[in-house]
Amino acid sequence: MASVLAYCRAGYENDTANELTTWLAEKGVYGYPMFRPGDAYVLFHQYDTTDNSAAEPALEVNKVIFARQLIHVIKHLSELDREDRIGPILDALKTATLPFNKAGDIVIEYPDTEEGKNLAKFCRKFLVPLRQTLRKHGLLSKQENHAKPRLHIFFTDFDNCHLGYSLPAEASEFAMGICRLRFPSDAPSRSTLKLEEALLSMLNDSQRQRVCRRSGRAVDLGACPGGWTYQLVQREMFVEAVDNGSIDETLMSTGQIEHFAADGFSYRPQMGRVDLLVCDMIEKPDRVADLMGDWLVRDWCDHAVFNLKLPMKKRFETVTQALDALHEKLRKLHDTFYIRARHLYHDRDEVTVVVVRN
Incomplete structure (x- = not known):
């Protein structure tokens, strides 16, 4: 039975x-998920099928919202001998039917939980001898090759692990699917990391250059104290920062910001339109998605990056409804759009959405 392993935030x-x-x-792939609340991963078991075309579905992690990483599971190893964990892993890989002859890289991973962090030191140490063994047996490239599939060993505790692989065109490039960023010491708030992660992980180089055009104009709705505005200023954009609160004085001193004490839902761009609209307002997700759609349909902005705040329950359903409404609104236009929504590592109870006009 084929299985898929999804890493996620604990509680999701x-x-x-x-x-x-x-x-x-x-x-066309059917099965059932298994998980325990707080474990930070989900195992999806596919129903047995004679249709081989459905055996290995494409797992494009950038097309889902809540999973940080998706891997094809080879085997689950339980009750490992702590004196020899490598032997069972080697045997499993040797006997597995894989769609490739040799992997280009291997990562040892664990759940993103407090309990999982206890495995971190062990995983770092275990990687070196395992990598050497797999190279010796011809299962791993002598040099890292990110153009080839990657092997994943996901330890749920010291005695149990899932063996799997991911394909380079489908997987997150980050270990455990986590884009870790360093907080800039001069940024006014940690919310700046949300926008930075979105720009780095949800857009390619070409999209990023168009969305954050140097000397371009942007509007930041709900800007106070300036965490998202900071990212735009760093990319040499001019920003209309909209918030009834105050913006960080150091940020204002750059000369790239105009501050408007106004309601984000009634504000209009000063020059009729801008390149980019960003929004991190605390509001109902359907209301924010509707506002973003209005700006795009009325051509007040070319692109948008915004957060949808999530309720405590039915978060997937809530986001899906908001995004469906946005898609329906944008269908009125002749333009095409790249739209992606992700629950980023630096997000909390929210989902980040990027909309790029093609």
Whole structure:
């Protein structure tokens, strides 16, 4: 039975499971998810099928919202001998039927939980001898090759692990699917990391250059104290910062910001339109998505990056409804759009959405 392993934030297992089940069903892959609340991962078991075309679905992690990483599971190893964990892993890989002869890289991973952090030191140490063994047996390239599939060993505790692989065109490039960023010491708030992660992980180089055009204009709705504005200023954009609160004085001294004490829902761009609209307002997700759609449809902005704040329950359903409404609104235009929504590592109870006009 084929299985898929999804890494996620602890507490979001149910949302990840619901999305994964829905998404795979759309690909003609049916099964059932298994998870325990707080474990930070979901295992999806595919029903046995004689249709080989459905055996290995494409797992494009950038097309789902809540999963940080998606891997094809080779085997689950339980009750490992702590004196020899490498032997069972080697045997499993030697006997597995894989769609490649040799992997280009290997990562040892663990759940992003407090309990999982206890595994971190062990995983770092275990990687070196395992890598050497797999190279010796011809299962791993002598040099890292990110153009080839990557092997994943996901330890759920010291005695149990899932063996799997990911394909380079489908997987997150980051270990455990986590884009870790250093907080800039001169940034006015940690929310700056949300926008930085979105720009780095959700857009390619070409999109990033168009969205954050040097000397371009942007509007930041709900800007106070300036965490998102900071990212735009760093990219040499001019910003209309909209918030009834105050903006960081150091940020204002750059000369790249105009501050408007106004309601984000009634504000209009000073020069009729801007290149980019960003928004991190604390509001109902359907209301924010509707506002973003209005700006795009009325051509007040070319592109948008915004957060949808999530309720405590039915988060997947809530986001899906908001995004469906946005898609429906944008269908009125002749333009085409790249739209992606992700629950980023630096997000909390929110989802980040990017909309790029093609």
